[in-house]
Amino acid sequence: MGDMEDDAWQMVEKKGNQFVVNDEPFYVNGFNTYWLMVFAADDSTRGKVSEVFKEAASVGLTVCRTWAFNDGQWRALQKSQAVYDEEVFKALDFVVSEAKKYKIRLILSLTNNWEAYGGKAQYVKWGKDAGLNLTSDDDFFSHPTLRRYYKAHVKAVLNRVNTFTNITYKEDPTIFAWELMNEPRCSSDPSGDKLQNWIEEMAVFVKSIDPKHLVEIGLEGFYGPSTPNRVQFNPNTYAQQVGTDFIRNHQVLGVDFASVHIYADSWISQAISDTHVQFTKSWMEAHIEDAEKYLGMPVIFAEFGVSTKDPGYNSSFRDTLISTVYKTLLNSTKKGGSGAGSLLWQVFPQGTDYMDDGYAIVISKSPSTSNIIALQSIRLAMFNSVCSWKCHWGCKKKNALETILYHDEL
Numbered sequence: 001m002g003d004m005e006d007d008a009w010q011m012v013e014k015k016g017n018q019f020v021v022n023d024e025p026f027y028v029n030g031f032n033t034y035w036l037m038v039f040a041a042d043d044s045t046r047g048k049v050s051e052v053f054k055e056a057a058s059v060g061l062t063v064c065r066t067w068a069f070n071d072g073q074w075r076a077l078q079k080s081q082a083v084y085d086e087e088v089f090k091a092l093d094f095v096v097s098e099a100k101k102y103k104i105r106l107i108l109s110l111t112n113n114w115e116a117y118g119g120k121a122q123y124v125k126w127g128k129d130a131g132l133n134l135t136s137d138d139d140f141f142s143h144p145t146l147r148r149y150y151k152a153h154v155k156a157v158l159n160r161v162n163t164f165t166n167i168t169y170k171e172d173p174t175i176f177a178w179e180l181m182n183e184p185r186c187s188s189d190p191s192g193d194k195l196q197n198w199i200e201e202m203a204v205f206v207k208s209i210d211p212k213h214l215v216e217i218g219l220e221g222f223y224g225p226s227t228p229n230r231v232q233f234n235p236n237t238y239a240q241q242v243g244t245d246f247i248r249n250h251q252v253l254g255v256d257f258a259s260v261h262i263y264a265d266s267w268i269s270q271a272i273s274d275t276h277v278q279f280t281k282s283w284m285e286a287h288i289e290d291a292e293k294y295l296g297m298p299v300i301f302a303e304f305g306v307s308t309k310d311p312g313y314n315s316s317f318r319d320t321l322i323s324t325v326y327k328t329l330l331n332s333t334k335k336g337g338s339g340a341g342s343l344l345w346q347v348f349p350q351g352t353d354y355m356d357d358g359y360a361i362v363i364s365k366s367p368s369t370s371n372i373i374a375l376q377s378i379r380l381a382m383f384n385s386v387c388s389w390k391c392h393w394g395c396k397k398k399n400a401l402e403t404i405l406y407h408d409e410l
Contacts, residue, residue, distance in 0.1 A: 009173050012173070012214060018340060019341075027384055028341025030341060032343050040098075052347060054102060057103065060374055065179070067112070081152075106175050109218060126149060178214070178215050179216050184217065185243055192226070204253055219244055221283070223240060233286040255297075257298045258297055262283060262301055272310050303345040315369070326376040347362075
């Protein structure tokens with residue numbers, strides 16, 4: 001896959017339906033490890049950060065999504081509103097500098113919809129402590145003071161100067177993109193207006209501080225009221241009542257690409273079945289089509305996986321599910337479509353089982369899964385290097401590529 005020299009380490013940009021680096025396509029095979037910053041904050045666990053990057057790089061993974069927030073909780077980055085723990089910030093600096101070492105780019109998420117690591121509930125708590133009259137965690141999206149709190153955090157992270165590299169985050173090509181929030185939902189307003197308004201304000205705000213990096217919302221991909229003809233693709237009826245609206249949310253100034261999550265085992269049924277695989281395929285194909293037809297942007301399937309705790313789970317089902325995701329993406333990639341990549345939930349190094357939510361993949365302990373991941377990485381790396389944007393896949397190279405990419409089924 002070739003070593004990238006430091007001077008070639010450039011920002012990821014978007015061109016039509018694709019990501020590009022230096023005007024060459026950049027298709028993504030990546031992963032999630034959300035807890036890197038808190039592990040880096042303690043000398044006894046810091047080595048695990050390097051370990052996970054090293055293992056991921058060994059199977060060709062090039063992008064990692066992780067948290068750039070920890071609000072008011074254990075090893076908090078933001079101890080109280082706008083008060084930061086410098087040691088934890090240095091830990092995040094370490095994560096960014098270490099990622100660069102292993103040529104892995106980062107999608108950094110800026111807060112959480114859920115209570116883990118603080119998130120919107122913590123912002124609401126800070127607001128109440130300051131005497132605001134707040135009735136719901138969803139006030140995070142609408143109350144002007146809480147919006148100011150969030151913006152202050154965005155500003156602190158984007159303007160941070162890395163103590164290891166001396167590069168400001170907003171200037172660092174190691175960062176692939178900013179994510180506004182992990183899985184935003186606003187169930188108190190099923191119309192979707194409240195969340196839409198927040199996305200419109202925050203996407204432009206992030207861009208005003210950092211016009212160079214890409215921005216995405218962090219959505220799960222549920223269809224809402226603006227597209228009644230698409231809600232049939234939702235995993236259940238509840239999905240259209242959580243205040244998100246996939247197409248409308250992504251038609252916002254400042255949003256560069258779409259994000260979708262895939263959890264058949266928590267959305268449809270916990271028990272493993274073929275339905276999970278069918279849903280995964282149709283869910284992906286619907287969103288790839290939308291990204292091409294309505295959005296004109298790339299889409300990343302930013303979380304997908306299956307839990308070892310599910311009834312009927314076995315590792316060959318996990319391999320089938322991952323292969324389905326990869327193959328569906330390749331079908332889009334070979335046509336120059338919007339399917340731009342995927343991020344496994346989640347890759348762990350050895351010895352971190354106590355953090356496992358059931359979805360952890362330890363590369364060194366999972367040879368069959370690792371082979372599938374590595375094969376996808378090789379295929380995407382070939383696409384990235386053999387094709388240049390200018391030929392737009394209408395070239396003589398296509399047949400040779402097809403032979404290499406598809407000589408064996410995934």
